[in-house]
Amino acid sequence: MSCLPCFGKKKDGNADGGGDEQAQAGPMTPPPAMQAPAPSYASAAPAPVAAAAPAVTPTKPPGETDANSEDALRQAIEGKAFAFRELAAATDHFTPYNLVGEGGFFRVYKGQLEKEGQTVAIKQMDKHGFQGNMEFLTEVSKLSKLHHENLIDIIGYCADGDQRLLVYEHMDGGTLEDHLYDLPPEKKPMDWTTRMKVAYGAAQGLEYLHEKANPPVVYGDFKASNVLLDASFTPKLSDFGLQQLGQSGGGNMPMTSPMMGAFGCLAPEYDRGGQVSMKSDVYCFGVVLLQLISGRRTVDTSKPVQEQNVVTWAQPMFKDQKRYHELVDPLIKREYPAKALNQVVAMASMCLQEEDCVRPMMGDVVMTLGFLIALPPDPPAPAPEPAPEPAPRKDDGSRHSGSSSSSSDDDDDHEEEDEEEEEEQS
Incomplete structure (x- = not known):
């Protein structure tokens, strides 16, 4: 595709070198009088004339076709075209306290649309990042057609002069x-x-x-x-x-x-x-x-x-x-x-x-x-069963009770011995 513009320029150059004279002489002289002795020249002559015809006889002023394309792009965008003054008013002229984020080539401001009464997020693009409206509008047209419950919706855009902004739901x-x-x-x-x-x-x-x-x-x-x-x-x-x-x-x-x-x-x-x-x-x-x-x-x-x-x-x-x-x-x-x-x-x-x-x-x-x-969530862990009384405690208790009983038996034995000794002495 990149060859076509170059080929067209060659033809324009040929036209400048003499093609215009032939084009002007064509209506003035009958075809038999055209100087085309060489077959190769005769076969090459129609191509420049056919290619140059649309460029030589434009029916619209220069730039009108681009304007129509831009209008078509704007109509294809699924969103509102905002004037820059509307978005400036919505953000208090893009004051820093409304700045909520920024990226490599844009800043995001929280704003309030005056007419709609809607809170929005306004993304201000770097105005030096685009040579013209066509590139910006083409991409916005694509983005505006993307709709999903897990994607932020584009509400509108602004392409006034060198200003490039996108308006999203907040x-x-x-x-x-x-x-x-x-x-x-x-x-x-x-x-x-x-x-x-x-x-x-x-x-x-x-x-x-x-x-x-x-x-x-x-x-x-x-x-x-x-x-x-x-x-x-x-x-x-x-x-x-x-x-x-x-x-x-x-x-x-x-x-x-x-x-x-x-x-x-x-x-x-x-x-x-x-x-x-x-x-x-x-x-x-x-x-x-x-x-x-x-x-x-x-x-x-x-x-x-x-x-x-x-x-x-x-x-x-x-x-x-x-x-x-x-x-x-x-x-x-x-x-x-x-x-x-x-x-x-x-x-x-x-x-x-x-x-x-x-x-x-x-x-x-x-x-x-x-x-x-x-x-489903994991079932709750079962309630822990009551722990049985530790064995050492039972042993200690029995040991304690045993020692107390043995000590009482020892006391009884001592008392009996004392009584026997008293009887013997008496």
């Missing part, structure tokens, strides 16, 4: 990280059942992007901070597809910018070649699953060096089922089904395989987790 429950780390004393930690519910929902969201979306979507930056929760702990994934969105800016965005902040979550193949794929998403899901099990950060510099990376710390325990319980978050204590723990740890180990070809598909992960959350 989640009141915060991120998964907020419920795993640095909990205040009054906040109850997530129990095992809730953690598995979050893992199952997040896996369903990834499965939809990989296996049901058309075309499939590589997440590219899956991590705990991108798993948002509502009041009932239903997970929804955010920032999906932004890997492609960040790279559509004509080369202004570095390849690694969407992955900044994901240190410790990245698949080995990304470290080697900077490439992401569906199987690298599976690896990242394995990291998040391990965080749900252990309650550990991906990288914790407060730990000993060999335990700072959560995957490195867990690898020895993956190899010994008897040590699986050592992986469990101490905040859960022993309140988890042993059978479910074994299978969840085994699944996390499979997702975290070094070679991407042996990692499971997300559909397999969803099937396994769906089976585990349907398992």
